[in-house]
Amino acid sequence: MRQVGECVACLEHVTKVYSTGSVAVTALEDVSVEIRAGEFIAITGPSGSGKSTMMHILGCLDRATSGRVILEGRDISEVTANERARIRNARVGFVFQAFNLLSRFTVQQNVELPLMYAGVGRRERWERARRMIEVVGLGDRADHLPQQLSGGQRQRAAIARALVNDPALIFADEPTGNLDTKTGGQILDLFSELHKQGRTIVIVTHDAEVAARATRRIALRDGRIIRDSGW
Amino acid sequence: MGILQGIIVGFKEIWAHKLRSFLTMLGVILGVAALASMFAFVEGMFAGWKQAMEEQGGLEKLSTNESQIPEKQRAYRHIGRQRRVWDMVSVRVNVPGVVEVSPEVDLQGGLVRYREKRTWAPVYGVGRGSLRVNNQRVAQGRFITDVDRVRGARVIVLGSGIVEELFEKNAPVLGRMVYFRDEPFRVVGVMQAYGLGFRGMRRGHDFMRWRNRFSYIPLETGMEYFTGNKDLTWLNYKVGDTRRLDRIAEAIQNTLFLTHRRLLNFSIGTNVEMFERFNEITGAFGISLGIIASISLLVGGIGIMNIMLASINERIQEIGIRKAIGARDRDILIQVLVEAVVLSLTGGLLGVGVSLALTGVIGVILRNTFSAPVVRAGPLVFAFCVSVVVGILFGLYPAARAAKLDPIEALRYE
Ligand SMILES: Nc1ncnc2c1ncn2[C@@H]1O[C@H](COP(=O)(O)OP(=O)(O)OP(=O)(O)O)[C@@H](O)[C@H]1O
Ligand SMILES: [Mg+2]
DSSP: OOOTTOEEEEEEEEEEEEEETTEEEEEEEEEEEEEETTOEEEEEOSTTSSHHHHHHHHTTSSOOSEEEEEETTEEOTTOOHHHHHHHHHHTEEEEOTTOOOOTTSOHHHHHHHHHHHTTOOHHHHHHHHHHHHHHTTOGGGTTSOGGGSOHHHHHHHHHHHHHTTOOSEEEEESTTTTSOHHHHHHHHHHHHHHHHTTOOEEEEOSOHHHHHHSSEEEEEETTEEEEEOOO | OOHHHHHHHHHHHHHHTHHHHHHHHHHHHHHHHHHHHHHHHHHHHHHHHHHHHHHTTOTTEEEEEEOOOOGGGGGGGGGOOOOOHHHHHHHHHHOTTEEEEEEEEEOOOEEEEETTEEEEEOEEEEOTTHHHHTTOOEEEEOOOOHHHHHHTOOEEEEOHHHHHHHSOTTOOOTTOEEEETTEEEEEEEEEOOTTSSGGGOOOOHHHHHHHTTOEEEEHHHHIIIIIOSOOOSEEEEEESOGGGHHHHHHHHHHHHHHHTTTOOOEEEEESHHHHHHHHHHHHHHHHHHHHHHHHHHHHHHHHHHHHHHHHHHHTHHHHHHHHHTTOOHHHHHHHHHHHHHHHHHHHHHHHHHHHHHHHHHHHHHTTTSTTOOOOOHHHHHHHHHHHHHHHHHHHHHHHHHHHHOOHHHHHHOO
């Protein structure tokens, strides 16, 4: 685990422009931000303000149109597709609003998947996945298919999958958006718990209550940071 | 992700959509079955024909036949000579490539009688060379010898079919007296049956039944008792080296040109044309069957491509998820490719099975002819490999498309 306060990821003057046909949409405009180890960041903002875009660029899922993206001290703006896949696999974990579990695989298999792409052997894969499933409190549901689980349980499985490769950063895009308040609260408790264990977490949310739990709040509007509570 | 896992996932995917997978594979199944069966049929035809050719002396056999005198020589027709034994002697002496000669006279056949039983047999007057020139064998006793010819001996070598009809099973045959056209002959040998144990094959039974009736007496005996002159019906040769066939045929032609007083009342025949014609026929057969097989394999491949594209469309989100958690382009490519190959591979295996069943059934129907299919492992393996190649070729495009998907767009896809 890295030193608290050390920079894990940062954006330097990042701009993202989507050009669909003739119209160009600027999703992010000259955004600079620094994410330090041990932070629990909430990104807020109205719909379409660029929250997801920012998260995807930080997490190596998408490329910036201009500007530099630095992850763990390394400029990743120009690395190859294979290297980006490796970073997504090993250094970051994603949790989505729609859970995004593979429906034909059990919880156990879903959680093993990142380890499989990392080339981890069968036995170790099984053990590490099982341990993570226990951590998120799904020990008794490991061999169920996603359809057989409640929304909250599915999100727990997705969190286990995000954690299983021991990433430097966890990104969650409205992880409670599809859940009722109570279940959503439990998921947030889980994130708080993970944060207490020293993990760096970035949550995108609309919810003021969620934002209240974070150690730092970043507000976006029209692709720009309008407020940053700092760390 | 390992290839093995990909294969397991591929099989699961096929099993999950059994009917769809089967319909997809049908094209490959038919293509492979057509390809493998085509090999078996063409090979069967070829083997059958080749054996028939062998049993008629093969490529090494040359023959001199009677021929129309050309117009210009008509006026001298009366000085012409028929083919006689001296022709044989001069060819033997003057043409080094000839390893064996067989002067033969057709006695037109007749009744052969043993005790109360009688049957019709085609009988020929021959010398000892006949055995080698015509690729025949003696099963019991001996064949006609030079001594038989010199003495004009009344001995006969019976065809196995005649023995079957005239003698009891396992009854002694050698040394018995039989009558051919009411002349007594002593049996000195029995010919080996064609198509039964000869070169270990059992084909062309009906044709062989006819050939198995051929019986032989010494050449001079036949001339003296039955034809009444010294003309030969055939004068056949065996050459040692088939690559020199043309040169040897020419040398024989030149020799006979002299012995026949420069009258071209003969012609030299070879089996080359027969061989060539047959090669053409099998070639044409192979090509047309090959085209049919290729078309069905093509259709099969397109079916696989179609289904893979559809299944990728169904799984765009899945591909996005896999990429988000670290799948490289290559991993996705392999996954889709393996699925396509598993489809075509299974289709290929089933196709080989269908082909085996098909050639089996047709083999039973054609078992007494020359054309019974011959199943060999090589072509089966080849057809199977072709199916795998089809899977790879037609899986490549869908796989590349899947691998190129942008993770964000794929995740967002509904
Ligand atoms: N693939 C794309 N093509 C074109 N425009 C896009 C694309 N993805 C996002 N955008 C645009 O970029 C802007 C930012 O989108 P983004 O998804 O980051 O918003 P968001 O803040 O996450 O919104 P929400 O809260 O609704 O999820 C939006 O105006 C959106 O229309
Ligand atoms: Mg969003």
